[in-house]
Amino acid sequence: TIDYGKIKQFAARYPKPNGVSFSYGTAGFRTKAELLDSVIFRVGILGALRSKKLDSKTIGVMITASHNPEEDNGVKLVDPYGEMLEQKWEIYATQLANAHNADVLVNVIKDIVTVNDIDPTKESTVVYARDTRPSGVRLVEALEHGLKAVNANLVNFGIKTTPQLHYVTRCYNTLGTEASYGEPTEEGYYKKLAIAYRKIVEGLPRLPKIKVDAANGVGAPKLRELAKFIDEDILDVEVINDDIDTRGKLNFQCGADFVKTQQRVPLGLVLPAEQRAASLDGDADRIVYYYNDSDGTFKLLDGDKIASLAAGFIMELIKASGLEEINVGVVQTAYANGSSTNYLTKVLGVPVSCVSTGVKHLHHEAEKYDVGVYFEANGHGTVLFSPSSQARIRKAEGKTPENISALEKLRALIDLINQTVGDALSDLLLVEAILTYRRWTPKQWDQAYTDLPNRLVKVVVSNRHIFKTTDAERKLLEPKGLQEKIDLLVQQYKDGRSFVRPSGTEDVVRVYAEAATRHGCDELAFKVAGLVY
Ligand code: 16G
Numbered sequence: 001t002i003d004y005g006k007i008k009q010f011a012a013r014y015p016k017p018n019g020v021s022f023s024y025g026t027a028g029f030r031t032k033a034e035l036l037d038s039v040i041f042r043v044g045i046l047g048a049l050r051s052k053k054l055d056s057k058t059i060g061v062m063i064t065a066s067h068n069p070e071e072d073n074g075v076k077l078v079d080p081y082g083e084m085l086e087q088k089w090e091i092y093a094t095q096l097a098n099a100h101n102a103d104v105l106v107n108v109i110k111d112i113v114t115v116n117d118i119d120p121t122k123e124s125t126v127v128y129a130r131d132t133r134p135s136g137v138r139l140v141e142a143l144e145h146g147l148k149a150v151n152a153n154l155v156n157f158g159i160k161t162t163p164q165l166h167y168v169t170r171c172y173n174t175l176g177t178e179a180s181y182g183e184p185t186e187e188g189y190y191k192k193l194a195i196a197y198r199k200i201v202e203g204l205p206r207l208p209k210i211k212v213d214a215a216n217g218v219g220a221p222k223l224r225e226l227a228k229f230i231d232e233d234i235l236d237v238e239v240i241n242d243d244i245d246t247r248g249k250l251n252f253q254c255g256a257d258f259v260k261t262q263q264r265v266p267l268g269l270v271l272p273a274e275q276r277a278a279s280l281d282g283d284a285d286r287i288v289y290y291y292n293d294s295d296g297t298f299k300l301l302d303g304d305k306i307a308s309l310a311a312g313f314i315m316e317l318i319k320a321s322g323l324e325e326i327n328v329g330v331v332q333t334a335y336a337n338g339s340s341t342n343y344l345t346k347v348l349g350v351p352v353s354c355v356s357t358g359v360k361h362l363h364h365e366a367e368k369y370d371v372g373v374y375f376e377a378n379g380h381g382t383v384l385f386s387p388s389s390q391a392r393i394r395k396a397e398g399k400t401p402e403n404i405s406a407l408e409k410l411r412a413l414i415d416l417i418n419q420t421v422g423d424a425l426s427d428l429l430l431v432e433a434i435l436t437y438r439r440w441t442p443k444q445w446d447q448a449y450t451d452l453p454n455r456l457v458k459v460v461v462s463n464r465h466i467f468k469t470t471d472a473e474r475k476l477l478e479p480k481g482l483q484e485k486i487d488l489l490v491q492q493y494k495d496g497r498s499f500v501r502p503s504g505t506e507d508v509v510r511v512y513a514e515a516a517t518r519h520g521c522d523e524l525a526f527k528v529a530g531l532v533y
């Protein structure tokens, strides 16, 4: 049961800092690590309540600030099947975090218990992990105190990638059932991926070495660990930016976010022409690929390119398997390059939906297809196979050798792809498997379509909350009249497109523009930013 006196005792050690207000957003809570002790203590309590509410299912908690600077940290709750926390509960997280003293905190907890009809006598279990940030040690302790304050069962999963935490959460909750997702251990995760990878590439010539920039984060040791489970005859990978011990290196001029926004190779990477490389972010849930062209131009193969590669491959396998009734769809956000959307719809002939930024929106939409491929341009994404499509793929026997071989590959893909959340390590193997199968160089992969020149700028405004969007953030409703002005500008540029949205993670407004030429796109971005400012 819940002992409120005990909660108050523990809470006294974690006073809320004055003058800050916290908000559980698309990335959970994320801010300077020194402000987070009380927040994470309370997240522990909420995780336990969520577990009680869901009939003692195991809830996940990940302590990370992804691609943010090292001095930041953050925390996210993970629901039983590895999904993001249910949206309604985000409000409780915010309320708990902002309770200004222990009495208010206890009242908020009591409210949550009453409103949700939670049985306080139920057991609760929370599995948690952190990335390599130095502040993580202290914040894990705060989390553990929150859990102990409500007598939850603690499962410390140690230092892990965000997707590994999502994986293990789902494994715990499906253990011993028909829907078992795998062994709830780090080793179980590697074995599952390694076995699936071998099934797809076995017997095919190995690709040249890939260099992977791990952003000096948790992806470095974990990718090395994964590679130990995959024989060198099928994967040749070199991990660079693997220094997780030197302060200040995490995400510094490296990692997926740096490469995507700066459009250049990370610090520490020497990349000869036409060789592929990839960058992970600080918690290894995002990946982008790239190469230098023979004339030295930097070429990015971002989330849109990965989605196109994956969708093309899966569609081909489904066709070859004889299960043509299984439909495939792709989910993008407004940031997807117009050329990618054009390629997917016109060349591949696959339906594309556009949703608001944030993984939960993409994930939810992807669930509407038999096979839903979702990627944000920034490199976060995965592929979801619906339970019924999985059952059909598992059951089908196939009539021809072509059918049988395609079915075997589809089955391997279901295991290779981390279906709980975008996973840089799993996505890396997915791309490597497809490139191996197709015998493609990065340049050949890149030839599917040419990105329209694009530009993303941040504008600091006095109040970003006055910007209200609609149509998957592609149009502004407010401030009134602004969208009409944007439309007039866009019309002046060939293949022009631009949108404005308030950031969910920073106190800025983002302006995106693309157009047929670099000059046109830069000018359009600049002019739209001028309207917003
Ligand atoms: C969060 C989202 C990410 C999105 C980004 C946009 C999750 C887990 N993460 O990091 O998907 O791309 O926010 O940030 O949903 P913005 O709102 O500041 O542009």
Ligand code: ZN
Binding pocket: 066, 067, 281, 282, 283, 284, 285, 286
């Ligand atoms: Zn991340």
